[in-house]
Amino acid sequence: DGGITQSPKYLFRKEGQNVTLSCEQNLNHDAMYWYRQDPGQGLRLIYYSQIVNDFQKGDIAEGYSVSREKKESFPLTVTSAQKNPTAFYLCASSRVGGGVYEQYFGPGTRLTVT
Amino acid sequence: KNEVEQSPQNLTAQEGEFITINCSYSVGISALHWLQQHPGGGIVSLFMLSSGKKKHGRLIATINIQEKHSSLHITASHPRDSAVYICAVRTYNTDKLIFGTGTRLQVFP
Numbered sequence: 554d555g556g557i558t559q560s561p562k563y564l565f566r567k568e569g570q571n572v573t574l575s576c577e578q579n580l581n582h583d584a585m586y587w588y589r590q591d592p593g594q595g596l597r598l599i600y601y602s603q604i605v606n607d608f609q610k611g612d613i614a615e616g617y618s619v620s621r622e623k624k625e626s627f628p629l630t631v632t633s634a635q636k637n638p639t640a641f642y643l644c645a646s647s648r649v650g651g652g653v654y655e656q657y658f659g660p661g662t663r664l665t666v667t
Numbered sequence: 668k669n670e671v672e673q674s675p676q677n678l679t680a681q682e683g684e685f686i687t688i689n690c691s692y693s694v695g696i697s698a699l700h701w702l703q704q705h706p707g708g709g710i711v712s713l714f715m716l717s718s719g720k721k722k723h724g725r726l727i728a729t730i731n732i733q734e735k736h737s738s739l740h741i742t743a744s745h746p747r748d749s750a751v752y753i754c755a756v757r758t759y760n761t762d763k764l765i766f767g768t769g770t771r772l773q774v775f776p
Contacts, residue, residue, distance in 0.1 A: 656712065
């Protein structure tokens with residue numbers, strides 16, 4: 554089945570540690586996105602990538618880093634510089650081109666930092 | 668003021684009721700999305716529309732571009748419709764999505 558996988562579903566870390574969240578898609582989509590969801594707020598864009606080896610900062614990129622070495626994979630690292638890392642993180646992907654395309658979302662990773 | 672506003676924030680209904688969730692936006696858009704988020708957290712795209720009306724089963728989405736408003740209707744609601752419904756707009760100039768804060772729907776048997 555085609556889709557997006559994120560692992561793990563729940564992740565616990567101590568403050569001061571970097572942590573990497575995995576996102577893999579087999580939809581052959583060029584674009585991939587990372588969003589953060591906090592209670593009472595809409596999803597906010599962290600980083601996005603429209604092509605391998607290229608990515609752009611979203612609205613809340615501070616304290617995060619990404620890489621896009623393969624089309625299928627877009628891992629997100631939450632660094633110790635991120636002041637409030639506890640949140641629900643969602644990865645998405647979509648086609649790119651001249652039209653408007655839907656974004657397909659993964660199941661999410663809930664990160665808790667104590 | 669948020670660029671995408673949804674109402675109501677919370678909604679409870681009895682099984683069988685007709686449900687309406689509203690979304691207003693203040694930016695120029697190329698498309699509007701309605702998404703469904705179940706308690707586990709995963710998000711499913713329900714509709715993407717840029718004009719008029721779309722229907723999938725018991726779900727209907729409408730958009731009025733002039734009034735910058737969209738509605739999601741659920742006919743004959745069922746407990747399995749209980750979820751958070753999220754409106755998101757794709758901005759015309761940046762091509763990014765801006766999300767509303769969601770409407771939490773609970774349908775009781």
